Amino acid sequence: TSSYIPLSDRGQWxxxxxxxxxxxxxxxxxxxxxxxxxxxMDFFRxxxxxxxKSERALELTETIIRMNPAHYTVWQYRMAILLELGKDLEVExxxxxxxxxxxxxxxxxWHHRLLLMTHISxxxxxxxxxxxxxxxxxxxxxxxxxxxxxxxxxxxxTLGRIxxxxxQEEQRWCDEMLRVDGRNNSAWGWRWFLTIARxxxxxxxxxxxxxxxxxxxxxxxxxxxxxxxxxxxxxxKHFSHPFSPILPALHPYLAHPDLKSLIPxxxxxxxxxxxxxxxxxxxxxxxxxxxxxxxxxDTLVEMGRLGDAGLIFAKLGELDRMRxxxxxxxxRACAD
Amino acid sequence: xxxxxDIPLHVSYIxxxxxxxxxxxxxxxxxxxxxxYWGLTALFIMSREDALDRAExxxxxxxxxxxxxxxxxxxxxxxxxxxxxxxxxxxxxxxQDALDEVDTDRVVQFLLSLIRPDGAVAGDSFGETDTxxxxxxxxxxxxxxxxxxxxxxxxxxxxxxxxxxIRGSMNFDGGFGTEPGAESHGGQxxxxxxxxxxxxxxxxxxxxxxxxxxxERQLPNGGLNGRPEKLEDVCYSWWDVxxxxxxxxxxxxxxxxxxxxxxxxxxxxGGGIADRPGDWVDVFHTVFGLAGLSLVGxxxxxxxxxxxxxxxxxxxxxxxxxxxxxxxxxxxx
Numbered sequence: 001t002s003s004y005i006p007l008s009d010r011g012q013w014x015x016x017x018x019x020x021x022x023x024x025x026x027x028x029x030x031x032x033x034x035x036x037x038x039x040x041m042d043f044f045r046x047x048x049x050x051x052x053k054s055e056r057a058l059e060l061t062e063t064i065i066r067m068n069p070a071h072y073t074v075w076q077y078r079m080a081i082l083l084e085l086g087k088d089l090e091v092e093x094x095x096x097x098x099x100x101x102x103x104x105x106x107x108x109x110w111h112h113r114l115l116l117m118t119h120i121s122x123x124x125x126x127x128x129x130x131x132x133x134x135x136x137x138x139x140x141x142x143x144x145x146x147x148x149x150x151x152x153x154x155x156x157x158t159l160g161r162i163x164x165x166x167x168q169e170e171q172r173w174c175d176e177m178l179r180v181d182g183r184n185n186s187a188w189g190w191r192w193f194l195t196i197a198r199x200x201x202x203x204x205x206x207x208x209x210x211x212x213x214x215x216x217x218x219x220x221x222x223x224x225x226x227x228x229x230x231x232x233x234x235x236x237k238h239f240s241h242p243f244s245p246i247l248p249a250l251h252p253y254l255a256h257p258d259l260k261s262l263i264p265x266x267x268x269x270x271x272x273x274x275x276x277x278x279x280x281x282x283x284x285x286x287x288x289x290x291x292x293x294x295x296x297x298d299t300l301v302e303m304g305r306l307g308d309a310g311l312i313f314a315k316l317g318e319l320d321r322m323r324x325x326x327x328x329x330x331x332r333a334c335a336d
Numbered sequence: 337x338x339x340x341x342d343i344p345l346h347v348s349y350i351x352x353x354x355x356x357x358x359x360x361x362x363x364x365x366x367x368x369x370x371x372x373y374w375g376l377t378a379l380f381i382m383s384r385e386d387a388l389d390r391a392e393x394x395x396x397x398x399x400x401x402x403x404x405x406x407x408x409x410x411x412x413x414x415x416x417x418x419x420x421x422x423x424x425x426x427x428x429x430x431x432q433d434a435l436d437e438v439d440t441d442r443v444v445q446f447l448l449s450l451i452r453p454d455g456a457v458a459g460d461s462f463g464e465t466d467t468x469x470x471x472x473x474x475x476x477x478x479x480x481x482x483x484x485x486x487x488x489x490x491x492x493x494x495x496x497x498x499x500x501x502i503r504g505s506m507n508f509d510g511g512f513g514t515e516p517g518a519e520s521h522g523g524q525x526x527x528x529x530x531x532x533x534x535x536x537x538x539x540x541x542x543x544x545x546x547x548x549x550x551x552e553r554q555l556p557n558g559g560l561n562g563r564p565e566k567l568e569d570v571c572y573s574w575w576d577v578x579x580x581x582x583x584x585x586x587x588x589x590x591x592x593x594x595x596x597x598x599x600x601x602x603x604x605x606g607g608g609i610a611d612r613p614g615d616w617v618d619v620f621h622t623v624f625g626l627a628g629l630s631l632v633g634x635x636x637x638x639x640x641x642x643x644x645x646x647x648x649x650x651x652x653x654x655x656x657x658x659x660x661x662x663x664x665x666x667x668x669x
Contacts, residue, residue, distance in 0.1 A: 045414060068366070071365070071366050072366060072416065072418060073366075073410070073415050073416040076416060076460075079462075107464065108464075111462065111463070111464040114464075141563075141565075141566065143514075143519065146518070146519060147515070147519075150515075150518060151515075154517065183564070183565040184565070185563050186519050186563075189507065189518075189519040189520070190519075192507070193517050197508075198517075226552060226565075227564050227565065230508070230549070235508075237508070238508065322590045323551045323552070323588060323589070323590075324590070325587040325588045326547070326548060326585075326588040329587075
């Protein structure tokens with residue numbers, strides 16, 4: 001038998017009549033509860049019906065959300081109590097840190113954190129930034145965490161509390177995340193925001209050349225990294241650069257007898273003379289790299305060599321059979 | 337030995353959902369109304385919408401009405417109104433042909449109250465915004481036949497603001513995130529593409545770029561993921577695939593391998609479909625697995641509309657169908 005003591009037997013809840021769940025006479029979705037959860041919810045219903053905003057009500061909301069972190073009604077009520085009682089929100093933030101340590105996750109935990117930071121409104125959000133960086137270590141692709149990081153910088157930037165140094169530090173941190181795992185797609189997205197998309201990114205004076213060089217280095221480290229290839233394409237589109245000047249840098253990934261005769265020599269441009277990859281690829285790298293072959297095909301299209309491009313798309317249909325439908329679409333577009 | 341889709345088993349799985357006496361059930365109370373929508377939609381796909389009592393269901397939906405706080409639907413009786421529950425309620429009532437029993441004016445007021453000046457849409461007064469909610473708002477208004485409110489003088493800016501917020505959520509890879517600046521994600525791609533389609537603004541999308549990104553979600557095991565370098569999951573069989581259908585590029589994924597992946601994720605003892613073969617089933621993955629199978633033409637299933645994730649016959653009945661491509665229904669084996 002459980003050693004659980006019902007709330008009604010505890011002195012602090014004297015004088016409150018709990019309201020049990022009424023699922024109706026013939027419930028379509030009848031619910032069976034554990035005694036603890038049922039007890040807590042019965043008292044919560046009474047408390048929220050009367051609008052009681054007290055310490056014991058606050059404690060009750062914590063009990064419930066520890067058992068069910070996604071119960072949004074209870075989260076809302078908790079926030080209302082915190083504000084009504086003028087509770088120390090930094091203490092509440094520390095409680096949220098504890099939730100995270102205990103792996104209690106939900107949309108609501110993150111939104112609650114967002115609301116807390118909005119109310120606390122510290123002069124500098126550095127401590128929170130550091131906390132988020134740390135929380136990403138065991139879970140580096142958590143979508144909620146990255147979205148929250150974006151909110152944090154955007155919100156406090158609007159308040160004028162993100163210094164240029166903080167932006168630089170964040171870029172260094174993002175660089176390190178990508179050094180540790182070049183396949184972290186979230187980190188690539190964050191890099192785009194920091195370097196190009198955010199309002200004061202500065203409009204890179206070198207027309208993206210530095211970013212292109214960085215991306216090519218990443219590709220050389222992990223040639224089959226689709227995030228890096230998407231980023232490269234994004235750069236070229238954003239800065240309206242042609243594909244062809246990049247091609248010489250991609251020769252190592254196109255090493256295959258079938259392709260040799262189809263690789264063009266592009267005209268020179270502002271993007272010519274990109275540094276060549278220094279180290280040879282590992283001996284067991286499966287070649288050619290399909291993303292490089294696709295890039296070659298797009299370059300040929302750009303140069304108006306549709307016949308050759310069509311041949312490359314046909315080869316891609318063999319290389320990457322899963323996407324045969326897509327390659328056939330591209331091949332047919334060249335033939336027409 | 338290749339498996340097939342065990343429809344009778346999945347029907348009884350759904351019928352038995354509320355009879356399981358397990359701890360996990362109460363923990364999903366905040367999703368209960370969503371769960372009913374998932375179950376009902378799954379039944380429609382299997383031509384067994386009769387398997388749950390219509391009157392009981394309508395009665396339950398009405399008991400989810402949050403009169404006091406919001407004037408809309410919550411996830412379960414006693415839960416605060418929220419846009420997620422509101423959509424499920426409207427969808428259920430539409431499928432049950434009982435929309436006349438919904439207080440449309442109150443729901444419309446609730447929805448309009450969620451639109452922020454920058455065009456982001458909140459889920460409730462708590463304030464969390466997400467492009468999912470933008471899509472839900474548009475879908476609700478469409479199902480209720482009240483999209484005209486976005487064109488009224490005082491709300492005219494709302495349509496443009498919502499559109500710009502969705503457009504602003506588009507990334508360099510052609511995909512969409514929860515808000516401007518957030519990473520592209522299969523689920524967000526679907527809701528943004530569907531929202532744009534309902535707004536007749538698919539011109540915002542680079543179809544080839546996004547189609548290529550979506551087709552790249554398919555992994556060697558036939559399943560799809562939601563972002564590069566993440567695990568496959570049956571729910572992306574819906575989100576990624578429905579987006580491709582709306583974009584007219586459904587043939588850019590390998591149908592046979594996807595079918596094999598979803599079929600392999602069935603629980604052939606108790607019924608239901610899991611996120612991937614071998615895992616525990618739930619009604620969420622069951623409906624999205626079935627919907628994905630339907631969209632790529634698996635035999636013996638009813639058509640599903642990818643803009644709404646609702647039975648195509650219901651959407652046609654309501655006269656709100658818009659363009660999309662599905663793969664032709666294969667003849668039964």
